[in-house]
Amino acid sequence: MLETKKIHIIGAGLAGCEAALQLAKRGFQVLLYDMKPEKTSAAHHSKSLAEIVCSNSFGSLITEESASASGLLKAEMAILDCELLKVAQRVSVPAGKALAVDRQAFTQQVTEQIQANPHITFICENVADIPEDDWVLIATGPMTSPELTESIARILKREQLYFFDAAAPIISKDSIDFDIAFYQDRYDAGAEGKTEQSGSYINCPLDKEAYEALVDILIHGEKTELKSFEKESANFFESCMPVEIMASRGVQTLRYGPMKPVGLTDPKTGRWPYAVVQLRQDNAEGTLYNMVGFQTNLKWNVQKQMIQLIPGLQEANVVRYGVMHRNTYIHSPEVLQPTLQLKEHPQILLAGQLTGTEGYTESIATGMMAAFNIARLYQNAPAIVPPHETMLGALLRYITRPEAIHQNFQPINSNWGILPELPEGSFKRKDKKARNKLYVERSLSQLKAWMPSLELSPINVS
Known part of the structure; x- marks a missing residue:
């Protein structure tokens, strides 16, 4: 031994x-x-x-x-x-x-x-x-x-x-509707009218009605209750304030904060939207995007309703909902x-x-x-x-x-x-079943080819 x-x-x-x-x-x-x-x-x-x-x-x-x-x-x-x-x-x-x-x-x-x-x-x-x-x-x-x-x-x-944090939802890029959403950086006039990626942010434009509906669900949506040991030391910082707390400070607060439309021109209208939800790239491959400023403590079913209210994200695939809790x-x-x-x-x-x-x-x-x-x-x-x-x-x-x-x-x-993304053209864009099957086939094939390098044979025990 x-x-x-x-x-x-x-x-x-x-x-x-x-x-x-x-x-x-x-x-x-x-x-x-x-x-x-x-x-x-x-x-x-x-x-x-x-x-x-x-x-x-x-x-x-x-x-x-x-x-x-x-x-x-x-x-x-x-x-x-x-x-x-x-x-x-x-x-x-x-x-x-x-x-x-x-x-x-x-x-x-x-x-x-x-x-x-x-x-x-x-x-x-x-x-x-x-x-x-x-x-x-x-x-x-x-x-x-x-x-x-x-x-x-x-x-x-x-x-x-350990700390308390309110994390924003992360969205799969391939589920975003780019007939509505558009790439553009703030004040980037060169991006106007372009449908291909030409900026660092994906922007989802909202009119007044959509914005007020979103604020309403943020204010009145059911929140996750903190556990007793979390309540004792919960501490929010202004830089990671839950979006529902910002919304509760006034109907227009988000329009002057993370949903500020200034400098963003909707290529469909040629004007600044009433408000905008921005998404920022979350991984090197550019397949995941997080909702800027939408760190939240809302319950997951409420978050789903909230996200589906946002133009361009009606069919969004949420790979991680926002959470707020003590973590280590x-x-x-x-x-x-x-x-x-x-x-x-x-x-x-x-x-x-x-x-x-x-x-x-x-x-x-x-x-x-x-x-x-x-x-x-x-x-x-x-x-x-x-x-x-x-x-x-x-x-x-x-x-x-x-x-x-x-x-x-x-x-x-x-x-x-x-x-890593699959080769372009290997499946139809909206056929997620076919895409997922290809992911599985590729992953398991790669794993089995890698197995010999793992050298998992047991050590000799006397």
Whole structure:
């Protein structure tokens, strides 16, 4: 047994447990730390490991009739022999085209596997100091303890990691109606009348009636209530004020703020609109755009109604709705490599929501990938990343993309928009079913071709 090859994993949530099981089956000795069962965070209720809190759904599955980005990620995880995905499939409950689980059975089975594994030593401890001379995986999630948060912030040379933020919705560019919307920068007269991209912003023009309807839903739409532990320290900054709070300050406030039409000429009318919603490019590929100034705490169903009121976005594909909550995550583009190693401390890896990924499936996938790279690094092999045509590879590259350095960085989950675009003409523009099928075929083909480079054969154990 490889007694000298011990790995410290801090956090026994979804990412940490997946990583522990992956390393254990390769012969490594894992020290898995968590403050459970002696202590739980304000967001948790169970004393078991790998607790799923908000929902029992792991998202959509790929079927013959339809494919989803979340389904593609799970298909990739199945090929890579994901341990927690196998547990989820064993304890699944009927949920149509989605993978939903019996929550209690899921966490119980994962806990039992961890406890019974001879290669995993579980240590009930609220870790405050990060070991400096050993290999460490930190996977403590959005409710990381204040003591560990302080240690991570110190290593990363940051004052703090958690804050309240109100993030704006992100829209898939290919769902925007450019018969209405137009590219143009403010006061860019050269862009007038052009339909091709000739500016940095996509503009959705509103007349007085559409604007007032939008303001009305912003003011009266149902908001998400903060949890008790969030209310205690919620603090908004003027630069990221939720759009509904701005709207409540007066009907005309948004027209003098993020919806200011000044300097933007609608090529259809030759005039400035009454108001305008601008969208700004969110990724290097230009497939995702965020709604400028529309950070919000509205409930998701209300956000959907709000977005559908905006000319040009009536059929918008929202890849992430706006959220407002306390969160703990690092600014991955500045400090993290796509291999999930810290740039300045490559013996420390991170996984789960700390990296800026959202969702149960995404947390498990990053835990799995971190374990693969730790195993490789211990065998003096270079850490690797799946092809960017795969959903897992695209997700890792998105959260560490260089263009987001020194920019506002917000967590995201798997979505079609982070994948490289398909060759032009390979599908009809509005045939999303055909497009998604091609994405799946390309991703799984690339993953299978990449598999031999992963070298996942178990280490010999005496």
